[in-house]
Amino acid sequence: MASHGIDRRGLMLVLSSPSGAGKTTISRRLLESEPRLEMSVSVTTRPRRPGEVEGRDYWFVSPVDFNIAVNEKTLLEWAKVFGNYYGTPKGPVNDALAAGRDVLFDIDWQGTQQLVEHARDDLVSIFILPPSTKELERRLRQRAQDPEDVVAARMAKASDEISHWAEYDYVVLNEDVDRTLAQVKAILHAERLKRRRQTGLGEFVKRLRAGA
Ligand SMILES: Nc1ncnc2c1ncn2[C@@H]1O[C@H](COP(=O)(O)OP(=O)(O)OP(=O)(O)O)[C@@H](O)[C@H]1O
Numbered sequence: 001m002a003s004h005g006i007d008r009r010g011l012m013l014v015l016s017s018p019s020g021a022g023k024t025t026i027s028r029r030l031l032e033s034e035p036r037l038e039m040s041v042s043v044t045t046r047p048r049r050p051g052e053v054e055g056r057d058y059w060f061v062s063p064v065d066f067n068i069a070v071n072e073k074t075l076l077e078w079a080k081v082f083g084n085y086y087g088t089p090k091g092p093v094n095d096a097l098a099a100g101r102d103v104l105f106d107i108d109w110q111g112t113q114q115l116v117e118h119a120r121d122d123l124v125s126i127f128i129l130p131p132s133t134k135e136l137e138r139r140l141r142q143r144a145q146d147p148e149d150v151v152a153a154r155m156a157k158a159s160d161e162i163s164h165w166a167e168y169d170y171v172v173l174n175e176d177v178d179r180t181l182a183q184v185k186a187i188l189h190a191e192r193l194k195r196r197r198q199t200g201l202g203e204f205v206k207r208l209r210a211g212a
C-alpha cells in the first residue's frame, strides 16, 4: 500500500559501483530511514570479513552449496566477482514485491544485466561513481578489511567495472555521503510514484470520479 492509500507493486532498487565507491555505506543509511525498503541478502562463497554478520551482510556458503542453489534455480541472478561467487535468493525478493515493499540490491553489473532481462519493469538501477581513482583506492585501504592483494585486485578491475556506467538508469557521484544519500532517496521517491507501479490507481480514480 502506498502512503496515500493506493495499492502499489514494490520496486527493485539496484546499486552498483566499482568496489569501495560506497554502496554498502549508502545502503545502510538508506535502510535506516526507509521502513518500506528491505535489503536483498545475497549468498556468497567469499570468506566473511571482520564485523560482517551472517544473514545481515551475506549468507556465507560453501562452493558446493552455491552450486546446488544455482542448479535448483533458487537464485534470481548470480555471478563470479573477484574470484568468488555471489547470488540473489529469489524467495524473499518475490515475497517483498508482491506485498508492495521495495527491495535494495548491492550487486555488480553482471547481476544487473540479468535482472534487466528478467524484471525490467520492476527495476531501478543506479551506478555510483567515486570522485577519483585516488579516492577510490584511499577508501578501499582505509576500510582495512581486505588484505593488500585483494585491494590491488579490486583496483585493477575498477576501470572495467566503471565501463558499465551507461547501462544504468541513474548515475550518482559519491563525494559526500549525505548528498549521495539525498540523491538516492529522491530517485526512490520519484520512482515509487511512477503510474505503472501504482496498481490501485485505476480503482482509486474510478471511485474519485464517482464522487467518493
Ligand atoms: N562519500 C564518502 N566519503 C568518504 N568515505 C566514504 C564515502 N562513502 C563511503 N566511504 C568509505 O569508503 C569505504 C568503502 O565503502 P563501502 O564499503 O560502502 O563500499 P562498497 O562500494 O560497498 O564496496 P564493495 O563493493 O567492496 O562492497 C568505507 O570505509 C566507507 O566508510
Ligand SMILES: Nc1nc2c(ncn2[C@@H]2O[C@H](COP(=O)(O)O)[C@@H](O)[C@H]2O)c(=O)[nH]1
Pocket (backbone or CB within 6 Å): 016, 017, 018, 019, 023, 042, 043, 046, 077, 078, 079, 081, 082, 086, 087, 088, 106, 107, 108, 109, 110, 111, 112
Ligand atoms: N551479481 C552479484 N553481485 C553481487 C552480489 N552480492 C554482492 N555482489 C557484488 O560483489 C562485489 C564484491 O562485494 P564484496 O561484498 O565482496 O565487497 C560488489 O560489486 C557487490 O556489489 C550478488 O548477489 N550478485
